[in-house]
Each structure stands twice: as structure tokens, then as C-alpha cells.
Amino acid sequence: MRIASRWSASLFGLALSGAVALLPAGTALARTGTPATPMVAVGAQYDTTHVYVAPGDVDRFVQSFLATFGGRSTKQVVATVTPTPSSTTSQLLQTPVGTVSLFGFKTPIPFPFGAERTGYLVTNLDTAIAAARASGADVLVSIFPDPIGRDAVIQWPGGVNMQLYWHTTPPSYAPFQTIPENRVYVSPDRADAFVRSFVTFSHGKVVSDVAKAPGVEIGRPNDTYRRIRIESTFGKMTVHVTDGHLPYPYGHELTGYEVGDLGATLDKAKANGVQVLVPSFRSDGRDSAIVQFPGGYVAEIHANAGP
Numbered sequence: 001m002r003i004a005s006r007w008s009a010s011l012f013g014l015a016l017s018g019a020v021a022l023l024p025a026g027t028a029l030a031r032t033g034t035p036a037t038p039m040v041a042v043g044a045q046y047d048t049t050h051v052y053v054a055p056g057d058v059d060r061f062v063q064s065f066l067a068t069f070g071g072r073s074t075k076q077v078v079a080t081v082t083p084t085p086s087s088t089t090s091q092l093l094q095t096p097v098g099t100v101s102l103f104g105f106k107t108p109i110p111f112p113f114g115a116e117r118t119g120y121l122v123t124n125l126d127t128a129i130a131a132a133r134a135s136g137a138d139v140l141v142s143i144f145p146d147p148i149g150r151d152a153v154i155q156w157p158g159g160v161n162m163q164l165y166w167h168t169t170p171p172s173y174a175p176f177q178t179i180p181e182n183r184v185y186v187s188p189d190r191a192d193a194f195v196r197s198f199v200t201f202s203h204g205k206v207v208s209d210v211a212k213a214p215g216v217e218i219g220r221p222n223d224t225y226r227r228i229r230i231e232s233t234f235g236k237m238t239v240h241v242t243d244g245h246l247p248y249p250y251g252h253e254l255t256g257y258e259v260g261d262l263g264a265t266l267d268k269a270k271a272n273g274v275q276v277l278v279p280s281f282r283s284d285g286r287d288s289a290i291v292q293f294p295g296g297y298v299a300e301i302h303a304n305a306g307p
Helices: 055-069 124-133 191-204 262-271
Strands: 046-051 075-081 087-097 097-103 118-121 138-145 147-156 160-167 181-186 205-214 224-232 234-240 255-258 276-284 286-292 296-306
Touching: 055 087, 055 097, 055 138, 055 262, 118 234, 124 138, 124 147, 124 160, 147 191, 181 191, 191 205, 191 234, 262 276, 262 286, 262 296
Parallel strands: 046 097, 118 160, 181 234, 255 296
Antiparallel strands: 046 118, 075 087, 087 097, 138 147, 147 160, 181 255, 205 224, 224 234, 276 286, 286 296
16 A cells, blocks of 8 residues: 555565563563464564545645655555555655555545554565564465555454555665654454564564553553564564543654654754644653544654653
8 A cells, every 4th residue: 555655775685583572570461372484574664653634635735744844755646555446645755753544535435454563574575474474463465465565464463554565676775763653442352472473583583562651642641551562573562551541632643753852853843843742741861742634544653852
């Protein structure tokens, strides 16, 4: 579905291998004995957040997002990016802090598209789907062709949907200045299953598992919740384990963008039509805020708070 990108250079030629990373000592999660799966990740700069806005909001969103974070857009095209008939505008917004695959559907959106949060480039899609299944994922949309490659949609335990994709002509993108984080919300019933499955698939590691993280991070300053941070070649992920009693807009933000100066970024955002939904607050060594871009896309933005 990442048909917006037509830039290519040399083959990435990645011969990635290795066993599933051990979870760090002291974590609440234990090894399951699941056999190692092939490494299929390419790099964080090839992962995108899938953003769907109304066609009339596409240009406003592009202007606002790029004015806030910098970067550029690929040429907008109109294409069918689903296995059944549909039509959408499509373009890739590439910034130093994260990439967006932007869709403005001119037709009704076929199910289950629109619910997948991210697209991950893989070295081989057939291998990746087999590895995802072996790691505990369901395949919601079987492999299908798009104009420049192949795609599939999977779902992890806990109901987290993602798209995996492969390009006929391998793309070549510069690494991010800062790696964005995929922000996932799951229930206590499925949190461990989700983490085990994703860590197995991604060959990643749990870098922290905090049983009583500050509730201010989910809009409940008088409470605590469990927060798990994962890192892999796919990038960063923060897993929020909650009872689902979330004040708006928590749970709506798909991605967290790390910037050098949160105040300056918010000033640029507000000057370009962005609404600040949650003003800046400090927790876990970072200053964070949640914003909404024209068209409805909700995102978290954060900066290192320093010592």
C-alpha cells in the first residue's frame, strides 16, 4: 500500500540474521521457547505511519505536517492500493523524525484498511508473513500486489494491526535524525502475548518494563499503569497496558515524534493549524504533548528533558 514512494537507488542487500533477543533480566516476561524466526526488518526509516484523511483535507495536512517537522513529500498519485476496487490519493511525507503514508480515499475504504497503524518494509514478504504467523500473528489480508510491490495486513495478539510491504525496486532512504515510536495500547490480558509475539518477530528486545509508570502519561495523574518499551531494527515501540479507562485523546495517537525542542516545535505546529490537545508535561525524562493535525491525525511529540 506504500505506492507513493518511487525513489530508488541501490539494492539494500541486507543479509540480516540472528536469534531472537533475550528479554532483559528482571522483566515480567519470560522466554517461551519459540523457535527463532528469520530476520526480515530493513530499518526504521522504511517504516511509516498510515494516515487517512478526507480528500479535501489532504493538502492542509501536508502543509501543516511538513511545516511542523520539516522534510518533503513525494508526488501525489491516484491509485488502487487495496486488493479490491478503490481509489485514493497517495503520497509519502518524509521528515527527519518520521514518515507518513498519506491516503485520501475518493471511494469508501474497503475493510479492514484504515485500522492498520503502520507499514513495515520487509526483505521478503512471503518469509515475513510466515515469520509473523509463527510468532503468533493473524493474517487479516493475504498478500496482494500493488503498483510497485506487494502488501499484506496482519494483527498481533491484543488487536494491533500492521501492514507489511515489499517493493519491486528497493527504496533507499536516509536514516532518521530521531527514531519515532509506535505507540500501542493493549489490555493486561493480552500484553504479555503481544510483547512475546512482536519481540520474536522483530528480533527486538524489551528495554524497560515498568509496572507502575506515572499515570500522567495516559491522562490519569493520580494512577499508575504498566509501560513497556521495545526496540528493534523496525524502530521503537511503547506499549501502554491499561484498563481502557482512557480520557481523550489517549489511545488515538499512533506515533510519538522525538524533536530537539518541544516548545519551538509546538509553536510551529500551532502557527500551521495544529491543535494542542494535551499541553506539555514532564515524565520519564521527557517533555511530551499530544496534538491534532488538520484532517484529524493525532500524534504525540516529545523531547529529552535533560538531567
